[in-house]
Amino acid sequence: KAGVTQTPRYLIxxxxxxxxxxxxxxxxxxxVSWYQQTPGQGLQFLFEYFSETQRNKGNFPGRFSGRQxxxxxxxxxxxxxxxxxxxxxxxxxxxxxxxxTEAFFGQGTRLTVV
Amino acid sequence: xxxxxxxxxxxxxxxxxxxxLNCSFTDSAIYNLQWFRQDPGxxxxxxxxxxxxxxxxxxxRLNASLDKSSGRSTLYIAAxxxxxxxxxxxxxxxxxxxxxxxxxxxxxxxxxx
Numbered sequence: 001k002a003g004v005t006q007t008p009r010y011l012i013x014x015x016x017x018x019x020x021x022x023x024x025x026x027x028x029x030x031x032v033s034w035y036q037q038t039p040g041q042g043l044q045f046l047f048e049y050f051s052e053t054q055r056n057k058g059n060f061p062g063r064f065s066g067r068q069x070x071x072x073x074x075x076x077x078x079x080x081x082x083x084x085x086x087x088x089x090x091x092x093x094x095x096x097x098x099x100x101t102e103a104f105f106g107q108g109t110r111l112t113v114v
Numbered sequence: 115x116x117x118x119x120x121x122x123x124x125x126x127x128x129x130x131x132x133x134x135l136n137c138s139f140t141d142s143a144i145y146n147l148q149w150f151r152q153d154p155g156x157x158x159x160x161x162x163x164x165x166x167x168x169x170x171x172x173x174x175r176l177n178a179s180l181d182k183s184s185g186r187s188t189l190y191i192a193a194x195x196x197x198x199x200x201x202x203x204x205x206x207x208x209x210x211x212x213x214x215x216x217x218x219x220x221x222x223x224x225x226x227x
Contacts, residue, residue: 004157031213043203043217056214090157094213100146100165101213103205105158 002027004093004106012112018079021109025072025093031055032074033103034066037088046089049074078111086113116141116208120218127194128226135189135221137204142182145207148215149178149189152201161202162189194225 005024013019025032033056034046045058049068066076072093078085088110092103117140127133137147146165150158162171162178164187170179177190187204201222205215 006157033213033215035215035217042219043205043215045214045216048214050213058214088155092158092215096213100163101207102146102160102163103148103213103215104160105150107157110155 004091004104006089006091006106006109008109009107010110010112012114013081014114015081015083017081018077019081019111021076021078021089021091021111023074023076023091023093023106025074025091026095026104029093029095029104030072031094032068032072033092033094034074034076035090035092036060037090037108038086043090046076081113083113086111116144116206116216118204118206118216118218120202120204120221122221123219124222124224126224126226129194129196131194131225132190132192133194133223135191135202135204135223137187137189137218139185139187139206139216141206141208142185143208144182147178147180147187147207148205149176149187150203150205152203152220158203191223194223196225196227199223199225 031050033048048056068074088108090108091106094103149161164180175192201220203220205217
């Protein structure tokens with residue numbers, strides 16, 4: 001079955017612009033989470049969506065927002081981009097089964113802000 | 115607040131060696147713990163998932179253990195190969211209904227031919 005798909009794979013944006021990243025989860029998975037990965041901070045949780053509702057949010061400014069659609073696809077938006085937003089953005093889809101919750105990640109979107 | 119630490123940050127070994135990667139967490143109220151592998155510039159590949167009720171999990175040359183009481187997990191790699199070179203990350207799920215993962219900063223493994 002198809003894995004988690006993130007688009008685009010690479011983006012170059014200018015400070016002050018906004019950007020939208022997309023994530024298509026594994027079919028049947030209703031939970032989608034977003035993470036930011038930088039060399040200095042490692043992987044940090046941004047937010048989690050389940051059935052179109054934000055269930056959890058990390059410690060990021062309000063410039064970072066997201067949403068989930070009825071087909072479980074999710075988008076993440078960053079407004080007024082700053083140089084420090086340059087990072088690999090990873091999306092994970094997950095579901096709970098009798099063996100517990102397991103997350104599967106996409107290949108990420110590499111965002112460079114110049 | 116859950117904190118996950120991985121030691122060492124980097125490890126270089128000759129091919130064929132057995133090795134252990136360590137992961138510690140501060141809050142023992144974890145739901146599951148998952149080990150991942152990340153190749154440079156790529157996403158994360160799930161290696162092993164350990165439920166909180168389990169002590170260990172095995173897949174091929176990999177074995178992961180979990181000791182909630184001591185707040186530790188280890189990933190054992192047998193007969194390492196150059197293709198095992200990557201960054202290994204452990205992540206904890208916290209109890210409470212969320213599927214948020216708290217990650218360690220990873221161990222960068224280099225296996226030399």
